Amino acid sequence: MSTALQAVRLxxxxxxxxxxxxxxxxxxFEASFGEILYIVGPSGSGKTTLLSMISGxxxxxxxxxxxEGSDLWHQSDDAIADFRLHKVGFVFQDYHLFPRxxxxxxxxxxxxxxxxxxxxxxxxxxxxxxxxxLANKAELPPVKLSGGEQQRVAIARAIASEPDIMIxxxxxxxxDGDTGRKIVSFxxxxxxxxxxxxxxxxxDSRIFEYADRIMNMEDGRLTGxxxxxxxxx
Amino acid sequence: MSRAAxxxxxxxxxxxxxxxxxxxxxxxxxxxxxxxxxxxxxxMFSGILKRSSATVLNVGARVWIxxxxxxxVASSIPMPDYVLxxxxxxxxxxxxxxxxxxxxxxxxxxxxxxxxxVIGLDDASLFGRPQLLQGNIQDIYGENAFVVVxxxxxxxxxxxxxxxxxxxxxxxxxxxxxxxVATSGxxxxxxxYTTYSRAVSYIPSMRYTAAFILVQPKSDAxxxxxxxxxxxxxxxxxxxxxxxxxxxxxxxxQTGLGTNVLLMTIISFxxxxxxxxxxxxxxxxxxxxxxGALKAIGAKGRELVLMILFQATFTALTxxxxxxxxxxxxMTVARLRLPGYAAEITYLNLVLAxxxxxxxxxxxSLIGIRKVIRIEPFDIFRG
Ligand SMILES: Nc1ncnc2c1ncn2[C@@H]1O[C@H](COP(=O)(O)OP(=O)(O)OP(=O)(O)O)[C@@H](O)[C@H]1O
Ligand SMILES: [Mg+2]
Numbered sequence: 001m002s003t004a005l006q007a008v009r010l011x012x013x014x015x016x017x018x019x020x021x022x023x024x025x026x027x028x029f030e031a032s033f034g035e036i037l038y039i040v041g042p043s044g045s046g047k048t049t050l051l052s053m054i055s056g057x058x059x060x061x062x063x064x065x066x067x068e069g070s071d072l073w074h075q076s077d078d079a080i081a082d083f084r085l086h087k088v089g090f091v092f093q094d095y096h097l098f099p100r101x102x103x104x105x106x107x108x109x110x111x112x113x114x115x116x117x118x119x120x121x122x123x124x125x126x127x128x129x130x131x132x133x134l135a136n137k138a139e140l141p142p143v144k145l146s147g148g149e150q151q152r153v154a155i156a157r158a159i160a161s162e163p164d165i166m167i168x169x170x171x172x173x174x175x176d177g178d179t180g181r182k183i184v185s186f187x188x189x190x191x192x193x194x195x196x197x198x199x200x201x202x203x204d205s206r207i208f209e210y211a212d213r214i215m216n217m218e219d220g221r222l223t224g225x226x227x228x229x230x231x232x233x
Numbered sequence: 234m235s236r237a238a239x240x241x242x243x244x245x246x247x248x249x250x251x252x253x254x255x256x257x258x259x260x261x262x263x264x265x266x267x268x269x270x271x272x273x274x275x276x277m278f279s280g281i282l283k284r285s286s287a288t289v290l291n292v293g294a295r296v297w298i299x300x301x302x303x304x305x306v307a308s309s310i311p312m313p314d315y316v317l318x319x320x321x322x323x324x325x326x327x328x329x330x331x332x333x334x335x336x337x338x339x340x341x342x343x344x345x346x347x348x349x350x351v352i353g354l355d356d357a358s359l360f361g362r363p364q365l366l367q368g369n370i371q372d373i374y375g376e377n378a379f380v381v382v383x384x385x386x387x388x389x390x391x392x393x394x395x396x397x398x399x400x401x402x403x404x405x406x407x408x409x410x411x412x413x414v415a416t417s418g419x420x421x422x423x424x425x426y427t428t429y430s431r432a433v434s435y436i437p438s439m440r441y442t443a444a445f446i447l448v449q450p451k452s453d454a455x456x457x458x459x460x461x462x463x464x465x466x467x468x469x470x471x472x473x474x475x476x477x478x479x480x481x482x483x484x485x486x487q488t489g490l491g492t493n494v495l496l497m498t499i500i501s502f503x504x505x506x507x508x509x510x511x512x513x514x515x516x517x518x519x520x521x522x523x524x525g526a527l528k529a530i531g532a533k534g535r536e537l538v539l540m541i542l543f544q545a546t547f548t549a550l551t552x553x554x555x556x557x558x559x560x561x562x563x564m565t566v567a568r569l570r571l572p573g574y575a576a577e578i579t580y581l582n583l584v585l586a587x588x589x590x591x592x593x594x595x596x597x598s599l600i601g602i603r604k605v606i607r608i609e610p611f612d613i614f615r616g
Pocket of ligand 1: 042
């Protein structure tokens with residue numbers, strides 16, 4: 001398996017002086033194409049912060065994120081925005097779908113940002129909705145969909161940019177256990193491929209079985225990496 | 234950013250804006266209200282200004298000679314007769330004729346009194362004569378002959394017809410013609426035309442009688458020299474445009490009219506600005522997370538700025554169109570019901586309102602842009 005990205009001694013703190021909190025401390029790891037990597041740990045252990053640094057959302061104080069051999073955070077702001085647009089697919093915890101746009105238009109957004117012409121973007125959005133099994137809801141506003149369906153729309157939007165790396169923060173937090181499991185197993189079966197790496201932050205031990213590897217964090221530090229599948233919490 | 238990105242992101246911006254019906258309507262109403270008020274106020278103003286110069290425009294002389302203290306047509310200051318002779322002998326003057334203008338009391342058949350403007354036209358040339366709807370202009374030389382102007386004030390003389398008789402300053406008067414004029418006056422009283430000599434003899438006046446001297450120059454190039462020569466006499470010669478300007482300046486700066494209209498315009502601008510800026514701000518705030526999500530997905534700051542500018546401009550222009558339409562409609566209706574309704578939309582009014590709308594759009598979007606620029610995708614990501 002080839003390396004999708006490499007984190008080198010990533011460190012992030014918030015605030016200065018007395019108020020300074022160290023959120024992530026010298027975390028190094030590699031994520032490979034074709035794998036689902038979990039980041040787990042107690043609340044406040046720095047999982048979201050770490051995820052943001054490797055996906056081009058939050059600038060680290062120290063350390064590097066190496067993608068295709070170069071340091072992401074040494075590039076220009078525009079190049080970092082382009083990295084997010086072209087290389088990363090985000091599934092936010094509360095989806096952040098546009099209620100005033102149709103489901104298909106929501107999915108088309110990354111394509112439109114990539115300057116794909118409107119009509120073609122919508123056609124392709126329909127295709128991605130088909131992948132997540134929601135082709136029949138394309139013209140509805142997302143608010144008319146159930147929580148699990150909205151999650152799938154968010155996934156369709158994330159894969160619309162055909163990313164190398166997909167980032168999920170607590171994808172099952174607002175879903176019931178069964179729906180959560182279905183979503184993640186669907187992701188493993190249909191979204192993961194040999195050219196793609198998926199990183200999932202979660203608390204939810206019911207979905208651990210879908211992980212290839214599980215990284216444990218505590219107090220901003222990486223405390224261990226285990227193989228997934230039968231991991232007990 | 235290449236050109237192709239513009240339509241797609243702007244289409245999203247458009248949908249975000251317009252699909253939020255309630256907010257979009259509120260935005261439109263706010264700006265529409267401001268545009269409407271601004272146009273009504275400034276149109277009223279320009280209508281009134283135009284009317285204040287009605288006599289100047291209707292008489293249509295190229296150059297007017299007057300006492301330097303004259304600042305509107307209604308309160309003229311008569312000039313001694315030698316000024317007329319002097320004016321006629323200025324090189325470059327083709328001809329010069331006196332114009333009489335004063336207010337007289339008309340006693341109607343029912344016994345009621347009505348003030349009227351009396352304009353006396355030079356006997357020989359009838360220069361500045363109105364266009365007649367009925368009657369023959371030569372009849373103005375007949376006994377007690379007057380021509381009445383059929384304007385908004387016409388009915389105040391009891392809608393006289395040809396041959397109607399009345400009393401004017403204890404002389405008899407008779408209508409021999411009914412005239413149409415391009416611009417009605419501002420002063421709310423009817424206008425009568427007669428000859429200069431009859432006006433002078435019927436209406437008590439000072440020793441001096443000519444309110445204005447109307448000059449036709451041999452060419453426009455002669456005008457500056459004429460103005461200098463008249464100034465040497467201690468009087469003032471103004472072209473028609475200059476005179477209109479002088480009258481307008483008088484009403485704008487000396488009567489409080491200008492200040493009032495300015496105040497009202499500023500108020501409507503402020504009200505419109507605060508309504509729409511506020512609504513647009515709430516609109517941006519409500520969509521702030523979504524803009525943040527767009528940023529996280531990879532939209533660049535300038536793309537978001539463009540989206541917001543587009544939304545603000547689109548709203549402003551739509552509201553502008555509706556506001557102009559509404560103002561035009563209302564004025565048309567008002568003019569049908571009130572013949573004397575003065576408001577008039579000029580290009581300047583439209584441009585002024587347009588500029589104000591652009592300012593409203595700019596300020597509203599500026600507030601939104603500041604917010605959106607500052608939003609951190611990380612905060613959106615953390616939820
Ligand atoms: N913007 C910020 N300003 C100050 N402190 C912050 C900020 N973001 C995160 N932190 C702090 O950094 C630490 C790690 O936060 P982070 O959100 O990464 O934790 P987490 O592991 O994702 O927790 P959870 O499971 O609750 O989502 C916490 O102590 C948090 O308070
Ligand atoms: Mg978190």
